[in-house]
Amino acid sequence: MLGFIIQRILQAALVMLAMSALVFVGVYAIGNPIDVIISPDATQDIRAQAIARYGLDRPLWEQYFVFLGNLLRGDLGRSFLFGMPVIDLILSRLPATLELTLIAVLAATLIGVPLGIYAGYRPDSPVSKTILAVSILGFSVPTFWIGLILILTFAVQLGWLPAGSRGPTRELFGIQWSFLTLEGWKHLALPALNLSLFKFAMMIRLARAGTREVMLTDTVKFARAAGISEATILRRHVLKLISIPIVTVFGLEFGSTLAFAVVTETIFSWPGVGKLIIDAINSLDRPVMVAYLVLVAALFVTINVVVDLVYALLDPRLRPGAKA
């Protein structure tokens, strides 16, 4: 098992290397690399100085190694817009995005999966059809639209919840989190709800589809023939069987949810990494864009590795040394 883990981690490292090369090529070789370091409206002199200093007249592969070295040291350049090291910028915004995403994803799964199982167990009941209808809405309607409606309803018309920005924070493990304060939750409510709806709909549909399929298998028939109660069948057989595709999607969609946070953060003025990248794109703050890409790539690779491992944990057929 340990060997399996190590193997996966090594593969991940390889993929990261490939990704870094891709990002490098995309930014340095295609665009004008100097634009990543110096703002385009600097004078010719400064540009020439910078080119010499940053070794941009060196051969490409040498530059790549410098790039890689910097990366590993955590040096991702300086933001044009904010003037501070990009790594610091990102780290300061990361907790906001993380707490939003985690809460959204957890809520979506913990509520969505049971609802989906019910809908799959009794596919023709009116409750189940309603659940499905709601899920179609959550799935089809673009996130930004839901955000708008949420703000319109809860903030403008009803005035219950604030329309944006993050609440007060408290420290845990050296990082500031807003879910630790009550006021913080009021601010978290709408954006988290917004972000979670898409995932929620997806989880419902996934659980429903999986349950419907499993209920028709011989495994369930045999369990019924043994006199096992329907509740137990759902709990012990069905849940375990559908958990595999659900976990896979959960892991992959976590990354996607982080991506969609971009939209939610923009609408709700949530000071996270998502808003950072939108601002960066709009103002052509290249170092931030590069750093964001690298960060996202790293995140995805990590998620893939974790999902692989959890997959093996859940499905004994995938564990190494499976055949007796």
Next chain:
Amino acid sequence: MTQPAAPLLEVEDLATHFFTRAGVVKAVDGVSFALRRGEVLGLVGESGSGKSVTGYSILGLVDPPGRIVRGAIRFEGRDLTKLSPDQMKAIRGRRISMVFQDATATLNPVLTIGDQMLLAVQAHERLSGRAARALMIETLAKVGIPDPPSRVKAYPHQLSGGMRQRVAIAIALLHRPALIVADEPTTALDVSVQAQIIHEMRELVRRSDTAMIWITHDLATVSSLADHIMVMYAGKMVEAGPTRAILKNPRHPYTRGLLDSVPSRNPRGVDLPQIPGSTPSLLRLGAACAFAPRCAFATEACRTAPETVTDEAGALRCHNPAGLAA
């Protein structure tokens, strides 16, 4: 047939129909038979004959859009068709068990053998962990699985096909049922393993006085196992009787055809005789005898479906039994 002891199971005019979008499929249409303790009934027929659905009907496992539309299934003094779902659930696995064809599909691949057996144990009895485990190990040993304690921790894919089916049989035997319905349990296995399991089941059944319905398409397998045979075609019984009598002197042309196509009955080097044609669609059964289009002995009389005639040799539904053709 004389029945000295009261039958354990009495099926009377059972009909199970499926109400599909395309029409009504009369999967089982008027089947009757009786079974005593310790007896083995071989239910023989091609796919589509209704043999599996008969088995499901007895266990109350017919999925919608199917439904038992008429008939009675009397078991231990009760009519199973009239029981509530909870009452049926109490019987399933405890008094009547079922074994399916493919153990790879019936065993849950993500649960250990022990976990699955435990679920079956706890479905009917509240046993302590140790007592449950003891029961599981004892039953596994009974079906011929070597080293049960280590097998209990294994996953289904770690066992061979024959072992998996034995586990399924063990689960069926856990609560010492009075009746086991086995739906093609050896069809998916190697021939050698088949023979083993048939032999073991025969011993098991004799020792514990369990009644068994062995559903199969292969006459050869039931010949050594069954006390009685019932042949089904297109949802109806066509011939029934003691095994020896049927094998020695089959009266229905279909039974004849089945027997004649058994390889061991034919000399080498000669083409195997086949029954021409194929099974009719169960959607479009008319008033005629369903087998007539394929029957070598069909006559005008076969435009109307024959009635069942019961005599000392068994039951028969045919206008022109083989050997007595006009």
Next chain:
Amino acid sequence: MSSAPTDAPIVPVEVEDESRGTAPPAPAPAPAPVSPWRAAWAEFRENRIALAALGVVVAIVAVAALAPWITPQDPYDIGNLTLRDARRPPGYVGSNGYTHWLGTDASGRDLLSAILYGLRISIQMGLMAGLTALVIGTTLGIVAAYAGGKIETAIMRVVDLQLSFPAILLALVLVALLGQGKTQLTAALVAAQYAYFARTAYGAASAERRKDYVEAALAVPLSGARLVFRHILPNVMPPLIVVATVQIASSISLEATLSFLGLGLPVTEPSLGMLIANGFQYMMSGRYWISVYPGVALIVLIVAINLVGDQIRDQFNPRLKR
């Protein structure tokens, strides 16, 4: 086992025809086989919601396609607009005599016309991106399935990697790199989606490839193109149709999101996303219609497409057949 009985032997196969002469009439002849498309349509019709959704989609597409001829006002003609008409509520009669059924936006555009044009653009983008992605993805998938070996692994690795990357991020990055404009946006949308088609086509083509008839066809060297078009494609089509419907809806949604963020089409061709974005700031002051109505139009379109796609998917899913 005893040997075959000596009385009346079973008649072997060849005599079948003669015995048929005395056989009773065969059961009623089976109805003529229905083509799979008609059967699929009949099944589709049974789900009334999906049917209604299909009707909605067709209606919207028709109206959007005819937009240049049926709208009361051309929203792109700046000359037509007067600021005096700006931000007016639904039902307002404008300075040019039209009744603005859905109100006007911040520049004085008739919202109804803007929405219809916006729908046109959204559908255009969705279809273009979707169909291009379909062609590219399917080609890649089928090539991977048949080339085998290193090509197969290479292609599928890239596809898998891309599948795990969220479409919106990819689109964002591409737009950032390539700049704004219709072609760039389409390219971004295609790049974000071809992977779904590739994977589906690959899966279906691989399954087909393993079937015996393909082995046989490959043994007789049947020209590759013929094999693909006449045999593989018909079998790969059903799952691709399902993916296509979902992806078209997804393209429309993605384009709207990008436009909303200001990264989509240029201001001169306001798509629905941009209309919504422009109206966002007015929501707080109660002029909700500027954002809400375009949003409703967008949602109705996407939900309808998804409903149709859902029904198609259920119909083609073999594991749900009873």
